[in-house]
Amino acid sequence: MRGRATVRGSDPDAGVLADRLAATRGLSEALVAPLSDADATLQSMADASPAKWHLAHVTWFFETFVLRDHAPGYQPFDAGWGYLFNSYYEAEGPRHARPARGLLSRPSLSQVLAWRAHVDAALAPLFGRPELAPLLELGIAHEQQHQELLLTDIKHALAQNPLGPAMWDAASSPPPSDAGPGAWHEHPGGIALIGADGTGFAFDNEGPRHRVLLEPFALAAQLVTNAEWEVFIADGGYSTPTLWLSDGWAWVRAEGISAPLYWRGHEHFTHAGWQRREPGAPVTHISYYEADAYAAWAGARLPTEFEWEAIASGDDLAGGNQLEVAGPVLPAGSASLFGDCWQWTRSAYLPYPRFRPVAGAVGEYNGKFMSGQFVLKGASCATPRGHSRASYRNFFYPHQRWQFTGLRLARDL
Numbered sequence: 001m002r003g004r005a006t007v008r009g010s011d012p013d014a015g016v017l018a019d020r021l022a023a024t025r026g027l028s029e030a031l032v033a034p035l036s037d038a039d040a041t042l043q044s045m046a047d048a049s050p051a052k053w054h055l056a057h058v059t060w061f062f063e064t065f066v067l068r069d070h071a072p073g074y075q076p077f078d079a080g081w082g083y084l085f086n087s088y089y090e091a092e093g094p095r096h097a098r099p100a101r102g103l104l105s106r107p108s109l110s111q112v113l114a115w116r117a118h119v120d121a122a123l124a125p126l127f128g129r130p131e132l133a134p135l136l137e138l139g140i141a142h143e144q145q146h147q148e149l150l151l152t153d154i155k156h157a158l159a160q161n162p163l164g165p166a167m168w169d170a171a172s173s174p175p176p177s178d179a180g181p182g183a184w185h186e187h188p189g190g191i192a193l194i195g196a197d198g199t200g201f202a203f204d205n206e207g208p209r210h211r212v213l214l215e216p217f218a219l220a221a222q223l224v225t226n227a228e229w230e231v232f233i234a235d236g237g238y239s240t241p242t243l244w245l246s247d248g249w250a251w252v253r254a255e256g257i258s259a260p261l262y263w264r265g266h267e268h269f270t271h272a273g274w275q276r277r278e279p280g281a282p283v284t285h286i287s288y289y290e291a292d293a294y295a296a297w298a299g300a301r302l303p304t305e306f307e308w309e310a311i312a313s314g315d316d317l318a319g320g321n322q323l324e325v326a327g328p329v330l331p332a333g334s335a336s337l338f339g340d341c342w343q344w345t346r347s348a349y350l351p352y353p354r355f356r357p358v359a360g361a362v363g364e365y366n367g368k369f370m371s372g373q374f375v376l377k378g379a380s381c382a383t384p385r386g387h388s389r390a391s392y393r394n395f396f397y398p399h400q401r402w403q404f405t406g407l408r409l410a411r412d413l
């Protein structure tokens with residue numbers, strides 16, 4: 001059964017929305033400009049998708065939930081492609097198996113780009129319909145999420161090549177860090193209001209806004225760095241079972257883990273190929289298990305998502321090191337709570353009190369994933385600037401680390 005998607009948003013001006021859509025669609029295409037069709041078809045693991053698939057899937061999302069449902073007379077660009085590029089929407093019927101996305105040599109990259117242009121043209125007249133603004137906003141936010149996934153997925157794919165191919169040249173000099181000396185944001189505890197406040201676009205999983213009781217705590221002003229992680233390794237962090245959660249220790253042993261993903265000697269793999277690590281830059285590509293073990297070793301703990309949000313709610317959410325233009329992205333370090341790396345919290349990804357998914361197929365967007373995952377807060381160097389919020393809830397399974405995932409310590413007061 002198909003339900004028409006209805007979502008709640010901020011009701012922005014039509015011209016502003018049209019400009020944001022154009023900028024978002026343009027950035028997606030700039031991100032794949034260095035890729036051949038073969039590069040864009042690579043799928044290195046089931047968790048990751050080909051760059052071409054991302055470009056197509058976000059276009060399917062607009063074609064299905066906006067054009068098919070709300071543009072009278074719209075004809076799909078190709079009736080067979082919905083099967084290929086539906087991700088996980090059961091309400092939209094059967095779909096191509098996720099681990100087999102890398103087998104789709106057809107449609108070609110150029111055909112997918114032509115589809116994108118076709119859909120962009122069909123969307124243009126819809127900006128004058130205010131009732132569609134929340135859905136168009138959702139489509140933009142959805143494409144921004146896939147821009148980050150595109151970057152992390154192609155990085156994982158290129159890392160499998162022994163030649164270590166670069167997608168872009170390295171930045172001429174590492175971006176400057178404005179991180180200050182070690183300091184803590186202290187919070188006296190009390191009742192905190194958590195969740196989206198209804199003044200702008202938010203995903204359904206960010207609400208309803210509700211009260212949470214906090215005990216006094218402190219949140220580190222800086223992310224844990226590569227240099228600090230090297231001390232953890234040198235001190236036997238990966239070989240000391242008492243530091244690890246039981247599941248984490250089993251994972252370390254089963255997978256033979258001894259360093260963050262993409263580390264090799266003093267180098268790490270980046271979108272610019274193998275590069276020397278910057279010691280003062282935030283460590284990234286770590287699992288929840290690694291983050292928790294490091295926190296135990298450091299005599300601290302992971303923050304809850306509520307603690308993080310209580311500190312960040314007054315911060316500049318467009319600050320820090322986030323994605324603006326196509327090019328190599330790397331954590332650099334910043335005084336902002338946002339940017340560089342998504343930060344693991346110890347909070348299970350669960351519904352907030354009185355949460356109800358929105359009606360229709362779009363209701364599958366978030367709620368059905370609330371099992372077995374942990375919340376990450378902030379934003380990363382691959383998150384399009386303007387996409388994240390203090391209330392934003394990213395979520396991944398505790399063993400996953402191909403995203404730009406890092407760590408900010410917390411402690412009790």
Ligand SMILES: [Fe+2]
Binds near residue numbers: 057087142
């Ligand atoms: Fe998606």
